[in-house]
Amino acid sequence: MRLTRMFAVSMAILALLVGAMLGRILWGEWNSYRAARAGLHALQLVQRGMVAAEKLSFERGPVNAVMGDAVPADPTKRARLAAARAASDQALAALAAALADPRTNEDGRPRTVTAIAARLAAARAAVDAVADLPPGQRTPQRLTAAVEGMFALIPMVLDDVTGYAAAAEQAYPNLAKILMKARFAVELREYAGRLGSRLTVALASGQPLAETEHTQILFLRGQIEQLRHLIVMSTSAIDRNPRVLAALRTMDEGYFTSGLALVTGVERDSRAHQPYGMDTAQFAQRYVPFMTPILAVRDVLLEAALDQARQDYETAQHELLLACLTGAAILLAMTLLMIMLRARVMVPLARATRALVKLGNGDFSIRVHETRRQDEIGDLLRALGQLRAAGLEKQQLELERQRLIEELRLRADTDYLTGILNRRAFTAAGNQRLRRAREHKLALAVILFDVDRFKAVNDSHGHDAGDQVLIRIAALAREELRDGEILARYGGEEFVIMPGNCDLQGASAVAERMRRAIEAAPLTLSNGHVLHVTASFGVAASEGPHLALDSLFHAADLALYRAKHQGRNRVECEPA
Numbered sequence: 313m314r315l316t317r318m319f320a321v322s323m324a325i326l327a328l329l330v331g332a333m334l335g336r337i338l339w340g341e342w343n344s345y346r347a348a349r350a351g352l353h354a355l356q357l358v359q360r361g362m363v364a365a366e367k368l369s370f371e372r373g374p375v376n377a378v379m380g381d382a383v384p385a386d387p388t389k390r391a392r393l394a395a396a397r398a399a400s401d402q403a404l405a406a407l408a409a410a411l412a413d414p415r416t417n418e419d420g421r422p423r424t425v426t427a428i429a430a431r432l433a434a435a436r437a438a439v440d441a442v443a444d445l446p447p448g449q450r451t452p453q454r455l456t457a458a459v460e461g462m463f464a465l466i467p468m469v470l471d472d473v474t475g476y477a478a479a480a481e482q483a484y485p486n487l488a489k490i491l492m493k494a495r496f497a498v499e500l501r502e503y504a505g506r507l508g509s510r511l512t513v514a515l516a517s518g519q520p521l522a523e524t525e526h527t528q529i530l531f532l533r534g535q536i537e538q539l540r541h542l543i544v545m546s547t548s549a550i551d552r553n554p555r556v557l558a559a560l561r562t563m564d565e566g567y568f569t570s571g572l573a574l575v576t577g578v579e580r581d582s583r584a585h586q587p588y589g590m591d592t593a594q595f596a597q598r599y600v601p602f603m604t605p606i607l608a609v610r611d612v613l614l615e616a617a618l619d620q621a622r623q624d625y626e627t628a629q630h631e632l633l634l635a636c637l638t639g640a641a642i643l644l645a646m647t648l649l650m651i652m653l654r655a656r657v658m659v660p661l662a663r664a665t666r667a668l669v670k671l672g673n674g675d676f677s678i679r680v681h682e683t684r685r686q687d688e689i690g691d692l693l694r695a696l697g698q699l700r701a702a703g704l705e706k707q708q709l710e711l712e713r714q715r716l717i718e719e720l721r722l723r724a725d726t727d728y729l730t731g732i733l734n735r736r737a738f739t740a741a742g743n744q745r746l747r748r749a750r751e752h753k754l755a756l757a758v759i760l761f762d763v764d765r766f767k768a769v770n771d772s773h774g775h776d777a778g779d780q781v782l783i784r785i786a787a788l789a790r791e792e793l794r795d796g797e798i799l800a801r802y803g804g805e806e807f808v809i810m811p812g813n814c815d816l817q818g819a820s821a822v823a824e825r826m827r828r829a830i831e832a833a834p835l836t837l838s839n840g841h842v843l844h845v846t847a848s849f850g851v852a853a854s855e856g857p858h859l860a861l862d863s864l865f866h867a868a869d870l871a872l873y874r875a876k877h878q879g880r881n882r883v884e885c886e887p888a
């Protein structure tokens with residue numbers, strides 16, 4: 313896999329892993345946040361449920377007052393009952409509104425407000441029916457049935473409260489004990505109310521309490537004491553909260569001292585068959601205010617729980633926000649890191665690799681930019697530049713070497729004086745021609761020519777003049793050469809020509825052409841003298857399997873000798 317691809321794949325995998333990890337963290341934080349939010353709402357439901365229970369419980373006081381009065385009842389008592397009923401309705405409506413909020417009912421908690429409202433309407437109808445009867449017809453059974461109807465509502469509401477409390481505790485387990493105590497306070501208020509209600513019939517009729525009622529009162533007192541103990545018992549830090557301690561003190565002083573003393577007084581009068589000295593309404597008027605501190609305890613506890621829940625909710629909110637911001641920061645940092653790594657490492661590395669491959673193939677056309685980077689990539693690019701410079705230098709040296717070799721080769725093949733081929737080069741070229749001629753069964757010819765009376769030139773004009781003559785003859789002969797003809801200095805003042813494949817006649821014609829050219833070109837020496845130089849030519853040609861350079865040269869030499877001998881400046885032929 314190519315490095316760039318591997319980088320892309322690695323980065324994608326890393327991004328995926330980090331994304332998954334962040335997603336998981338965010339999902340966890342989101343769920344904590346949602347649970348805290350739902351828990352907070354559940355706690356608000358607990359509060360509203362408890363308030364509803366309290367109002368329904370409170371409604372029983374005015375109910376008892378109206379049922380214990382004449383027909384029609386005292387308007388004040390009726391007004392108090394109407395106000396209590398309105399307060400209950402308002403509390404139930406508030407609970408129903410909170411339940412209708414989808415955020416508070418995510419897990420499908422029971423919606424029994426409608427059922428409670430129906431039962432409440434029935435209980436109120438029963439109360440009104442009894443209140444409309446003449447006092448004589450209000451039998452203890454009827455009165456008890458009407459009161460029981462009102463009693464039955466409280467467990468229904470408290471059952472729901474238990475459900476909301478369980479949901480709240482799920483989100484805030486540390487609030488379980490506080491909620492439990494608040495619930496005990498509600499129950500305590502309820503039992504306190506029931507205790508008062510147990511006296512209603514006796515107070516209304518002016519009759520002593522029956523023994524069963526005494527027993528029930530004793531039982532209720534036991535439950536009330538038990539609940540007090542559970543509330544007062546120190547179970548968590550909240551119990552040391554000064555507000556809670558103050559509320560408990562007020563409850564003890566109010567209900568458990570004065571409130572219960574009032575009940576004890578009625579019981580005592582009942583046993584002594586003494587008049588009670590108050591009717592139901594008067595008792596309720598004195599007794600009910602003593603129960604208020606119980607609800608104050610509930611409210612203080614609930615307020616503490618709500619404070620704690622709000623704090624937890626805000627913490628969860630902050631945690632979620634922090635997780636989102638951290639996640640975004642991590643993703644941003646990763647993206648920037650990837651971009652930087654790609655731009656600063658991968659791209660230069662890929663370019664450097666391509667450049668190196670080109671350098672390795674001898675291509676120095678690459679461009680290496682100057683860099684000031686002080687890291688490994690910078691070192692790599694600088695090394696690449698040096699490599700390219702060294703490669704270029706080596707290439708130039710190689711070219712120079714080739715040029716020198718070629719020059720040496722040329723020098724080795726060239727006659728130093730005339731610049732035409734020397735004898736060695738001619739022999740090599742001649743042998744090549746010979747092989748081809750043998751191969752293709754062609755004729756091969758050699759023309760030897762020698763400057764006439766050259767010694768006299770040397771003697772008369774000096775050796776330099778002789779050299780000038782040789783240079784001039786070589787130049788003339790070269791000018792006269794045609795395609796396929798080879799010219800060389802054979803030695804001293806002797807030259808040799810090998811025409812293209814031709815027979816003796818063709819070679820003789822070439823020789824004659826050269827001879828005329830030399831004869832026709834007078835030579836002006838550097839000292840001003842004009843010389844007329846001639847040359848004698850010996851031509852030899854042959855073909856067939858016995859063709860050999862030696863025999864050709866030998867024959868040409870003989871012909872040349874004959875040309876010299878027969879007067880010079882002439883061409884003589886000799887078959888080889």
Ligand SMILES: Nc1nc2c(ncn2[C@@H]2O[C@H](COP(=O)(O)OP(=O)(O)OP(=O)(O)O)[C@@H](O)[C@H]2O)c(=O)[nH]1
Pocket residue numbers: 762763764765766767768770774775776777778779782803804805876880
């Ligand atoms: N200047 C000069 N002279 C050379 C060179 N090579 C040979 N010679 C001279 O060429 C002369 C050749 O003379 P000979 O062999 O007697 O021939 P010739 O004088 O040309 O007479 P024929 O060939 O019979 O016409 C000698 O004097 C050599 O010294 C050379 O490179 N330069």
